[in-house]
Amino acid sequence: MRRLLAPFHRPIPALLAMLVAAQALFGWRLTMPHTLVFDEIHYVPAARALLALEGPVNIEHPLLGKTLIAAGILLFGDTPLGWRALSTVAGTAIVGGVFGIVWLMTRQTRAAAIGALLTIVNFMVLVQARIAMLDGFMAALVVLAVAAMGWAMRGSATQSRWRWMLGAVLLGLAVGVKWAAVPYLGYAAIGLALMKRQDPSRWPGLSWWSAWGLLGLGAGLAYSATFAPAFFYAREPMTLAGLLPFQWEMYARQTQILPPHVYQSAWWSWPVIGRPIWYFYEVADGAQRGIFLLGNPAVMWGGLVAVAACALGWLRTREIRLGIAAALWIAGFGVWAIIPKSLGFYYYYFLPAIWLSVALAVAINRWRGWMRDWDEAYLVAAMCLFVYFYPILTAGPLAGPKSFARWAWFTDWR
Template sequence: MRRLLAPFSRPVPALLALLVAAQALFCWRLTTPHRLVFDEVHYVSAARTLLALDGPVNIEHPLLGKMLIAAGMLIFGDTPLGWRALSTLAGTAIVGGVFAIVWLMTRRTRPAATAALLTLVNFMVLVQARIAMLDGYMAAFLVLAIAMMGWAMRGSVAQSRWRWTLGAVLLGLAVGVKWAAVPYLGYAAIGFVLMKRGDASRWPELRWWSAWGLLGIGAGLAYAVTFTPAFFYAHDPLTLATLLPFQLDIYARQTQVLPPHTYQSLWWSWPVIGRPIWYFYEVADGAQRGIFLLGNPAVMWGGLVAVATCALGWVRTREVRLGFAAALWIGGFAIWAIIPKSLGFYYYYFLPAIWLSIAIAVAIDRWRPRLRDWDEAYLVAAVCLLVYFYPILTAGALAGPDSFARWTWFADWR
């Protein structure tokens, strides 16, 4: 077994194997069901309007995510494949980005591969990688931005600057998909100061005012450029004079009071999978099918233990990797307590759910001698749960209309 796994002890072969596995998993039966699912109704329609450059639509979110859906439709046609194809690439980028973040934190392949594998078997990543929604694109840009900024910590002065700037651009693109990425601009600015103070050799010769300037300029310009198609609308086109006021329109839509929804949930319930969402549960393509957005229980619940462990470990040892792993999840989750949204939905937990994989991998790596072989048993359990839930994550053919009961462990899951 050790000889068979030997090639995967090196980062590049391990990363490539995980990327191939992720892309294959996300693409398998991608076009099922052959109809719009959940919020695809909004975003595919908006992508069609963008392709026609007809006028503003779905203005509660910036344009980039809908532009990417439109790009898939240009390549593969206005079909289920076209709607969802680029979402699979975003999902694979998330897996690769998580691998890169943890490898940069630990300089070891095993924890990086562990984090990427847990991301791969995270049900939320799988579902969002197979649907034409915005969250997968936002998460992909954000994860890659964090990896790039981490890469900028070491290297020559020139390397540090261009990597940090590229990370800022990727953050701006994430905001250009959904404003839910905005808090991470602040986290990047604060994180730079704190980590630079702890070790001045990080980001060599890059001072805080330069870093903040590059962050603001890179992210701001990238975000502004994503509105380019709106300047060419046939009706109500944007102008340079209306670009900034249009942001107030987005904010007004983001904070409007909405009527109650069947699947609404409170932010504090998300970590324990309090109210997952049925994206789809109908007869389609000749069979009863369902798409259930929930988190892998092993990752969701085990991740909370890992975050607490990393946080306590940081308090005792001040190890940067432990503090960073805990802070990623805490910052990504706690912000939802103050974001002015009238309704909450479980898919808002998408980013914090990704950070759980990082916390788990870092905790396992830090305390692996105490775990003995339990970490491997845990990974097997996470994979087995994916196999068990797979039919209702990917619109597999079910026996009948009551089949959902097999997977709905709690009343709130129905």
């Protein structure tokens, strides 16, 4: 593995290589199956209605995610390629964002490449990059926002302000996809205030109150702008007076009590891969095919060890990179204990699962000498699991109806 990563001494070539590899992998056989999969049955029709400006549809979520799916349909046609094309771009952006975050935290290209690689082989990123759902877009915008805000810690005062504003806009757009991104606005505000108090040289040119103001302004304007298409609906067009009450209507829809679902799961079960979801399992395009949303066990379980190591390391040494690596996952996951949802689903863990790759890369970089060659053995194991599970992550042809048993290791995975 050291020889494999050896050519990537400079960050830009390494980043480009990871982006090309991710986009190629996410786009390979993208149109399989040639039918709507899982929640595509909600979001593709909503995107079609939005493209035609018919009127409000799927109003429990803001518009941006459905607007992006509609843009894909406009570019590539109302086909599986059009439904899913921009999701692959979001997946690739997640890989690039993780690379940037880890590089900013460690200034080590090898560590950044490891973070990006673990993101690629994190099964959830692959599956979400190949389906027309909202979560991939939201996650991409949040990850890029974190990278932009980390970038803002360095540079001149003017650069710092503009980079922080970029992060604020990206967070506002993320909320414009799904409200699950809202907590990250609070995390950004609190994180800057705490870190600025510890070291005033961070984010030059920004006081905590000016940063909060820019955060609110940038995110608020970006979020409001995502509703622009609704003002041109043929039926029930949005008005400025109705924009605020509409937020309450969305909240009521999102917090309503829903009937039990076969794939529902408790938030505390997600880190151990409790109740993953078969997005698709049926005969299609001449073969038995399946799409299984679960996390790579090496990344999911190994990542928990990395989070614990980073948290304990921060308590002992106060190394800021260790604290941030642990806090990203702890805050991203812990908030689900209080979010008022009547049902939980494993794909809600998508964004916290991405932070595991950051924690792993930072931990491997920090304790690389102590690990000797075990870090490379771990990376090989993660990649081998990716190859093993690949057929049921991408709707590959299977032998028959009982083929799922080969990958359903536990009863809850069936």
